[in-house]
Amino acid sequence: MCALSSILLLLILASPSHGVPQASLRRLHAGFAVRLYRALAHGRPHANVVVSPAGVATSLGLLQLGAKGTTLAQLEDSLGYDLNDVEVREPLLQWRWQENNGSGAGAGLRQTCVLLVQSGVHLAGDFLHNSATWAHVTVMPANFSLLMDHGRQSRAGFLRPDEAWPLQAGSSSGEPSGSGGGQRGAESVARWGPGLQMALVNTLVFKGVWQKQFSFSSTLNLPFVLADGTPIKVPMMHQATQVGFGEFRTGSEHRYAVLELPYLSPYLSLQVVLPRDKKTPLSSLETQLSVGHMTSWEAGLRRTKMDVFLPRFNLRNKFNLRWSLPVLGVTHLFSPAHANFSGMSQDAVYVSDAFHDVTIQVTEDGTKAAAATAMVLLKRSRAAVFKVDRPFLFMLRHMRTGSILFIGRVMNPSEL
Known part of the structure; x- marks a missing residue:
């Protein structure tokens, strides 16, 4: 939810x-x-x-x-x-x-x-x-x-x-x-x-x-690397599902990926924007984000079967x-x-x-993380993996009008 x-x-x-x-x-x-x-x-x-x-x-x-x-x-x-x-x-x-x-x-x-x-x-x-x-x-x-x-x-x-x-x-x-x-x-x-x-x-x-809800039993305590390189453990939700996915480049040739998770409503979705190179700071993407980039997402996202790991925040x-x-x-x-x-x-x-x-x-349905291991989960799937394990941008968009209802970034999911 x-x-x-x-x-x-x-x-x-x-x-x-x-x-x-x-x-x-x-x-x-x-x-x-x-x-x-x-x-x-x-x-x-x-x-x-x-x-x-x-x-x-x-x-x-x-x-x-x-x-x-x-x-x-x-x-x-x-x-x-x-x-x-x-x-x-x-x-x-x-x-x-x-x-x-x-x-x-x-x-x-x-x-x-x-x-x-x-x-x-x-x-x-x-x-x-x-x-x-x-x-x-x-x-x-x-x-x-x-x-x-x-x-x-x-x-x-x-x-x-x-x-x-x-x-x-x-x-x-x-x-x-x-x-x-x-x-x-x-x-x-x-x-x-x-x-x-x-x-x-x-x-x-x-x-x-969510159009497909995250399984409570699949939430794991997994590493999330902060901007300064410090690893912390956070509750990481998981599901294998069909999502909108695309890879793009900024004007300075930084590669980044966009994941779109739909809700049951056909007009609303959450978009997660993540630099592809773990060494690329989120700030380099933020400073170059433009209307042109957002417009390209609408045509460039493709339905893809993926293993999605998203921190609860x-x-x-x-x-x-x-x-x-x-x-x-x-x-x-x-x-x-x-x-x-x-x-x-x-x-x-x-x-x-x-x-x-x-x-x-953003949660599965507000429940606590369950005990499990990422190794077991990953062995069960051969789909591509989208793992949000470092700072990221997100947007809640009304797809019919293009209105951005909410936009933000998560630097540390464990901070309240």
Whole structure:
């Protein structure tokens, strides 16, 4: 089973496109994902990283619906499209809501947006209509002063953070039970002082079942070599199955392989990207990863019978996007002097901070590793072997639209 979730929390204080073909949207999705991943992974060369480009893109798209002037232009440049253009907005609904609330048997993909508004802040009718139509945004009243008081009390031991947050797991927000979004949101909001007027919480949650599940009894404790050459033992899942597989080269002639593991849903798959030479560092692949490479995978992967060894891993990252989005050219929305959200509200509002909270868990079905030996397993099979025993990249992709829901790297599967 693979379970993933992301939360993007935006705290807000006081040249139009003309339709984008589906093929171009696929490239725009991939391009934004690569740029965002590099921006967030920068300065963390040895850390596990997981990012949800689709979650961030949805929230930036929602802000487009209320932005004007240079603020809108920067948001459009970062994504490559403007959601105020109906010809752009309609294709994007394809994955957000056709597949969103049920991506097929054995898989669930759900995205929700909730806009919390302080009493006295009035939102424009057109913004409310467009945001509700495109992103299914629920507008809820909030008393941020009370919320922040509760948050401070929770840190003092009087209240749990989730008690201070009006969005409880499994509430009317549509957030799946147990996803933890309410608690994480409260922890972030409680840090800020007076002046908070609106908060936008965007969640993207995926839970999927492999098309062919890994056998619990075949999970082994096997070596995984860290970037510095240190070997460690990690629970390594195994199965012999048909997968999408291809070998490719970067511009500097580094060889790498791509493995695609499908879910029961025909539109979702997990892609694992691994340098073929064990001496080639993952960083050399990361720096050259491009939209062109991802496009070549779609045509270059072939169905192949393989013995697949994949480490079980569980990652979580928290990012403050205020320090990363400017790398993508998005600066005005954080400036009280330059932000222009006049299409959202007549009040002078700007984005104080943007938080991105992402988790991923990839397992057979959450059970512990069983005792076995790799030698016995390998003697039973004559298929080609794909063994993920060193740092690797991964992507969860929506194959119909090309959207990259999650992208990340695993440097050490044993780190939580």
